[in-house]
Amino acid sequence: MSVHDAIPMPEQRGGLSLRKRRLIIHASIFLGLIALWEICSRLGWLDPLFYPRPSSILHSFWLIYFQNANVWYHLYTTMVLVLAGFIGGSILGIGLGALVGFNAVIRRFLKPYVIVLEATPRIAVAPLLIAALGFGASSKIAIIVLVCFFAPFINTLSGVVNVNEERLELFRSLGASKMQTLRKLVLPDAVPVIMAGERLALTAALSGALVAEFIQRDKGIGSLILVYSRNLNMASAFACIFTLTILGFLIFRGMEWLDHRIAYWKNEAGMERVAAKRAAQMGDLNV
């Protein structure tokens, strides 16, 4: 993500390194904002009923994680749903994408439907699915599958369709079979694009789970946020939201790690790792 880029390398200047000075500025801006918020609230400029104080959010963290410890159950429920839906959606998306990608006829006839599907807010089907499948986990998972299958689908499709012409010609000149071309060229070539789709899918899966829980209002972190907001327990609602921020960050990092492992040739460390592995596998190559 290019927002991280373009941050200059740290350099020595005076006593503190630039990096340390910047860290201090970051921290003071952050703490300043928090303090400002707290003060405004205490002076009565911000209604604490709607805009909870940082101190009460902190207190709520302690409440929901340790004193009441009720967040764990909901977090667990949501995560299981997200994972199940994500895996289902990925299999569906990648499978369909490959199928459609390899078949020009299907591709042609499916195009209008894909356009329509792309324009429809897929999450909008949530109430319909709940009505059709009833309350409970199955309809939630169906919603998640539906919202997260699209990115892997489109990316697999485009990855499979956009194979480099020259490489295809190379494989033809080597007399490679269709299956070999698929296994040794088309699929590996599509992997980075598919992984990019998977990243989007996991984020979408979390959003899908939240919406499903908003509607069903039984359990899960989404219903917890809804209930807290309804009761105007905004501090706890915010504590849940920040929990999701941390979760989102972990998901982001986790997918990044996975991406680096799977599309190893796109990063230096991955190439080194695989090169060492191959060298060990092949052993002595001297004649």
Place this chain on the structure above:
Amino acid sequence: MSDVSSPKAPGTADHLMFRILPHLVLFAVLLLIWEMAVRTGIITSIIIPAPSKIIGAIWELYVTKGTIYRHFFITFTEAVVGFAIGAGVAVTLAVCSALWDPFKRYVSPYAIVLNVTPGIALTPIIIAWFGYGMGSKIALAAVISFFPIFVNTLTGLIQRDEDREELFRSIGATDAQIFRKLRVPAALPLLFAGLKIGLTTALIGAVVAEFAQATDGVGVLMSRFSFQLNMAASLATLLSMTVIGLILFYSMEFLDDRIVFWRRESRGAAASRAKARAWKSRMGQ
């Protein structure tokens, strides 16, 4: 598609018919199979209604009763206004970040925090803050459409084309001129990509907020019909969301086509012809 230059062949209309016909036939066949499956009881009509039922519901919602239009208009407005606010803030912040390094350094972490938080999670809080009316829907649409636009615009603006910049400097261009005449146009394709994503997310925001708590809008209509197990009407309502999505997407596509004309061959050709004509008339030819 929009190739204005190519001379229209006499059989163009036939040709178009010829291309669309197989699609129409396939669609009709699929509908027919679906209808038969429901009528013979292979598919339960409660869960998946027959196409004829859906068409009936569409007829009722859109023609005889016309209930859909008020809700359609409300959701459309929410999405567009929310998008406009989100895009306005995003582009402003992105431009500030691109122009002023410290700003980027100290603001971007918050943008990233906002990005990894599922924006949808804010729905209940935003409803508590902005009420049950259109305000909360607009706010959610703005919040979740912000990030894709911000990150795309910023990425576009901070990508540096050293060669071109050197060219600009060699002809004595100022920083402001380089920004206006080089960096902004270079960022436009990415900006539009961001805007397109943002527009789609804005619609999602509006609809989800309506699901959570609202009295009007297609989202409300949708959940109401669903919970009455009126699947046909529910699907007919879903269609209206597709229509909103298509309208929003294609209007952005149209703008993209006009403004970032150099990326499309046909538009590029048309634009260069228009410019040539303008020059000629200016030269008095």
Place this chain on the structure above:
Amino acid sequence: MNVMASQPSKTDSVVGAQGLGKTFGGGAVVALEDASFDIRPGSFVSLVGPSGCGKSTLLRLIAGLIERTSGNLQVHGKEVTDPRTDVGMMFQKATLLDWRTAVENVLLPTEVSRAVTKEDQKNAAELLRMVGLKDFLFAFPSQLSGGMQQRVALARLLQTGADVLLLDEPFGALDEFTRERLNVELMRIVKEVQATTLFVTHNIAEAIFLADQVFVMTPRPGRIAKIVDVPFDRPRPLSIQTSPEFNTLVAEVRDILGEDH
């Protein structure tokens, strides 16, 4: 064009063509017209000419990547219908697979035809040493320079075991110095493996420097205008390019190509 197209003795000709032609778009575009020639075993042939003269088309016909529309074409006395294992091709771009190390890229042709053995791996490593990449057996394409990538592609070409090598402007995208060095090495290597080589280029001096025979080709329609014999022994030093004989040949080819070149 060629008077001896009639019936060459099989041992004399590795690649033979009689009245070979290729049109595209149902005859609308004539890419190659009436090409007749015989290529001796172990010889090096350059195809030179401007864009659209049919040199790449000719190469792709021999590789079996495209089908001819007229005439005959044999490799080792057998009509060419499909890509075959006794003909190997190398392209202007290295077309390496990004997710494979150099040695795995070289092994690709073997993998396509059968299971890879330890011997194949050793052979691939040996070929990489031969093209000067002994320290880069397990490097990925993105870690190699353009010249090194082409060296890997060359090793991959040799790994096919084909004795007819088709090279389509293989070093065309490289800088002049790298290209010259690779040309000298190419000359050494094809001599070493005793392959028959067809080399496409649009550089006249390069064509002459490398080859025993230069097919001078002209466009619209693409055809072989003349076959020029190069009398020097191979391999040759780079310095030969400054000799008067060499320059006479350059002038001759330039003359055939006309003012286009």
